[in-house]
Amino acid sequence: MAYSTAKIDSGHESRTTRRRARRGIVLLLALLSVLVLAAPSLQAEVVVFEKNFSKMGNVWNTSQGICSAAANVNSFAFLWNQYPGIYGDTQLLPDDSGNKAIEYSELVTARDLMAFGWTNDQGIARPGIYGSGNSGLPQQIWEQTYHWFEDFAPGTTALRGQAFADPRNWLGGSFVEAKYPRWDFLWDAMSEMADITLGIQPKVLGTEGHAVTLTGLAFDDLDGDGLWSLGETPLQIGYLDPNKPSIQTWADISFGGGSRMEFTWWQTGTTYYVNRAYAEAPLFIPGDATGDGIVNEFDTVALANHWGMGNATWAMGDFDGDDLVSPKDAAILAGNWGRTSRYYVAPETLAPEGMAVAAVPEPSTGVLLVGLLCLACFRQRASR
Structure with missing residues (x-):
């Protein structure tokens, strides 16, 4: 039976038309999915950047x-x-x-001497900090x-800080820097794996100030x-408090x-603000045998030339301090390859200056294998 043109156009869809419509909807959904996946997420991920807490000291305040001495x-x-x-x-x-x-007991000795x-x-x-009339001022x-x-570790460390004070005659x-400590200062020091102590003061007068050790940022x-x-929002700080040094707060x-x-201090439940931050970091970068402020092929040569030797020094490639140039030292060099230091200056000084540096992740197995293969090549060439 033949249908007239009027019948076909009266609102009844053909199978072909329905098929095309479904296909168009599928394509549209696929396109929208691609656009959604390609667009940046509107919900930021919270990152917690923290030090290995087990490497911190655990000495108490008294x-x-x-x-401040304990921190x-x-x-x-x-x-x-x-x-x-x-x-x-040292x-x-x-x-x-x-x-x-x-x-x-040695931490206690150091705390009391510092105090x-x-x-x-x-x-x-x-x-x-507290002897001979001193009272713990910044x-x-x-x-x-x-x-x-x-006195105790000369020529090893660069110091820098920010404090709400006038440091010109210090x-x-x-x-x-004469300013309240900024988040970017804390981040730079944390990513450099420096140690950082914070001085905190009560927002409302009548309570004494305190000192803590910074351990993490979120x-x-x-x-x-x-x-x-x-442009990324700071959320939290983690710290070791000498009033309860066994746990991170x-x-x-x-x-x-x-x-x-500003933040609420756990012990009083009141608001404190950070009025000083002091950071200390090594002048030398782990893996930098030559001491030129960068971990590169020259350090690999130094390590290869002394591979397996005992009574080794830093310049020979002993970066972990066990007096032996070994695979552990090669791992340290590989994990810091290409790294420069924002603190590097000529040896025997305590002045911070230099270049920016990104955080260096732990070396992967592949990186270590490549490093050890390169080391073997250097050894073979050296023996010829």
Whole structure:
């Protein structure tokens, strides 16, 4: 039976028309899916960037209120554990037992010296943060920290800071910026794996200030690269408090007038603000055998030429401080390949300057294998 044109056009769809419509809808949905997947996510991922808490010290504050000395020593323990090839042969922390292992009694000794003073090898008496009339002011904390590295680990460390104070007449005050500590300063120091201590003050008068060691940062990672950058929202800080040093404490942060960082301190439940931040980082980069401020092929040659040797030094390629040039040192070199230091300066100084550096991830197995193969090639060439 034949249908007239009027019948076909009266609103009844043909199979072909319905098929084409379904196909168009499918294509439209596919296109929308592609666009949605290609577009950046509107929900930022929260990234928590933190140090290995087990490398921190765990010495307590005392009833004398020497929190800044305790916070300093807990942060020095991180440097000692993180960079044994740099600090293992120094007296950054006293090694009374001579076993190159940090013991609690040695942390206590260091805390008390930092608090109440010491006499260096030249017979110069240092007052400590709280000794000889000192009372733990930002200048006193900075200068005694500076003297500590000068006396116990000379030529190893760069110091820098930000403080709500006038540092122009401080010892080494040119390395302190007169401002409330900024998030980008904390991020730079954290990503550099420096140690950082914070001074905090009560927003409402009537409560004493305190000092803690910074251990972590959390932020909204809008671009998904795992690193903080301008435009991404700071959320939290993690810290080690010498009033409970066995656990890490996290606190939500906000920003008051003048970009002042504020948070609720766990012990009082009241608002405190960060009024100073002091950071210390090695002048030398792990893997930089030549000491020129960059980990490159020249460091590989130095390591290869001394492969397997005992009684080894940093310049020979012993980056982990075990007196042997071994695969562990090759792993350190591979994991820091191409790295430069924002703190690098000529040896035997304590001045921070230099170039920016990105956070360096742990080396993958593939990277280590490539590094060891290169090492083997160098060894073969050297033996010819």
